[in-house]
Amino acid sequence: MKNWDELEAECLSCRKCALADTRTNVVFGDGNRQAEVMFVGEGPGEQEDLTGKPFVGRAGKLLDDMMAIIDLDRTRVFIGNMVKCRPPQNRDPLNVEQEACIGYLRSQVALIRPKIIVCLGRVAAMKLIREDFKITREHGQWFQKAGVWMTALYHPAALLRDPRKRPDTFEDLKSIQAKIREICLHTYPQEE
Ligand code: SF4
Numbered sequence: 035m036k037n038w039d040e041l042e043a044e045c046l047s048c049r050k051c052a053l054a055d056t057r058t059n060v061v062f063g064d065g066n067r068q069a070e071v072m073f074v075g076e077g078p079g080e081q082e083d084l085t086g087k088p089f090v091g092r093a094g095k096l097l098d099d100m101m102a103i104i105d106l107d108r109t110r111v112f113i114g115n116m117v118k119c120r121p122p123q124n125r126d127p128l129n130v131e132q133e134a135c136i137g138y139l140r141s142q143v144a145l146i147r148p149k150i151i152v153c154l155g156r157v158a159a160m161k162l163i164r165e166d167f168k169i170t171r172e173h174g175q176w177f178q179k180a181g182v183w184m185t186a187l188y189h190p191a192a193l194l195r196d197p198r199k200r201p202d203t204f205e206d207l208k209s210i211q212a213k214i215r216e217i218c219l220h221t222y223p224q225e226e
Pocket of ligand 1: 045048049050051052053054060117118119131134135
């Protein structure tokens with residue numbers, strides 16, 4: 035298995051799919067490499083492409099606020115995406131692009147060995163939890179796969195478009211907080 039530096043170097047120079055032709059930067063992912071909790075979105079947007087960092091635009095700011103509600107921040111979790119290069123005009127990543135890229139995410143999961151994976155939005159949930167996952171019906175539910183607890187939240191960009199979804203997401207965040215308290219060892223400091 036590749037170590038972090040080898041994996042990152044390979045990913046940063048990757049040209050395995052056509053998204054390499056239009057990207058500015060590869061967005062490898064960011065955060066705590068010993069995290070017990072991973073957040074996985076579908077792909078970089080414009081600001082992410084320009085900076086090389088995940089979730090730094092308006093949706094990223096909302097994700098920071100969402101994490102703060104349950105005492106999380108970027109030092110306690112790892113944040114990544116299904117595809118590491120921006121799909122043009124923020125379209126959904128194509129299956130062929132997801133297939134080309136999924137190995138990097140799998141390797142990140144193998145290195146981090148998280149206890150919880152939170153999918154951000156429909157595309158990540160359909161790839162990681164179940165092909166016919168319905169985000170409107172199944173957000174906030176828990177699934178166990180290969181010893182990892184998995185759940186999905188509405189994508190922060192969807193919450194920006196439709197604030198009526200926010201109360202549901204608040205409940206889902208509280209459920210994630212409870213799961214962290216139940217099974218994680220060091221995500222929250224002991225005194226909490
Ligand atoms: S999206 Fe993934 S597979 Fe495609 S070029 Fe970027 S890093 Fe490589």
